[in-house]
Amino acid sequence: MNLQSIPLDWYLIVAAVLFTIGVVGVVTRRNAIVVFMAIEMMLNSVNLVFVSFAQFLGDIAGQIFVLFVMAVAAGEAAIGLAIVLALFRNKRTVYVDEVNVLKW
Amino acid sequence: MSLQVALFFLFGIGAIATAIGTITRRNPVAAAVNLIAHFFMLAGLYLTLEAQLLAVLQILVYAGAIMVLVVFVIMLLNLGDDRALREQFTVRKVVGVVLAAMFMLQVGVLINAQPTGATSLAPTAASLGTAESIGQALFTQYLFPFEAISLLLLAALVGAIILAKRKVE
Structure with a gap:
């Protein structure tokens, strides 16, 4: 195999694998903080797709979008962790399957 | 390589x-x-x-x-x-x-069925990634989303403080 540069598809495959690992983390883990970290991982895999398309097509829009995703992720981190703290204060647990007050 | x-x-x-x-x-x-x-x-x-x-x-x-x-x-x-x-x-x-594996399979099939065909970075790629070009786009063409995101960050800030406060009276 003689490669001079990496084709776009390879970046997409890496991003797809990372997204899938994030999905597995969200579905299988019970600790709310780890679920939160898996969500961050999924956001980052999408960022990778944005950057690769921006750089392969020569269009700046993809990189601007990544900046916005980062800003939203920062806001999400603040809110999400505040919710985890409030949850722990009220229920003494951070395990998502032990919280079922919304389940009728 | x-x-x-x-x-x-x-x-x-x-x-x-x-x-x-x-x-x-x-x-x-x-x-x-x-x-x-x-x-x-x-x-x-x-x-x-x-x-x-x-x-x-x-x-x-x-x-x-x-x-x-x-x-x-x-x-x-x-x-x-x-x-x-x-x-x-x-x-x-x-x-x-199993569901995640099926998702991965679907994405793989999609990428395989329709390869993008792009094999190397755009010739302008190196100049696109600089702070200069991103800043220029951010403060001209994308000025409104940029201002909107600052409002979102402010809302997140207030929300986080309210949620994490000990008692809401």
Whole structure:
């Protein structure tokens, strides 16, 4: 195999694998903080797709979008962790399957 | 193999390995450390794409700000070890992994069926990733979304303070 540069598809495959690992983390883990970290991982895999398309097509829009995703992720981190703290204060647990007050 | 190819494999395999580490560690702190390493690997991948500013921002914002917040919350909750070991292997996990494998298969088939055909970076790629070109686009064409995102950050700030307050009267 003689490669001079990496084709776009390879970046997409890496991003797809990372997204899938994030999905597995969200579905299988019970600790709310780890679920939160898996969500961050999924956001980052999408960022990778944005950057690769921006750089392969020569269009700046993809990189601007990544900046916005980062800003939203920062806001999400603040809110999400505040919710985890409030949850722990009220229920003494951070395990998502032990919280079922919304389940009728 | 050129340097770009070698670095792609180094950072790509590193990113996948640390991602798996993040979701398999039982101790939340170990998972957080794996995720910090994962963000550094992604910054490396951005560098192979010649997006310098985003690589730096990735480390500053994710590894620097967000992960510090996560580690801080883990410290505040101070969960005992006996509870950390309560992750168990259940039917739900098997179903989750099978569904994720099917998702991966679908994406693989899609990429395989319609290859993008792009084999090298755009000739302008290196000049696109600089702070100058991103700043220029951000403050002209994307000025309104930029201002809107500042409003969103303000709302998140207020929301986080309200949620984390001890008593809401």
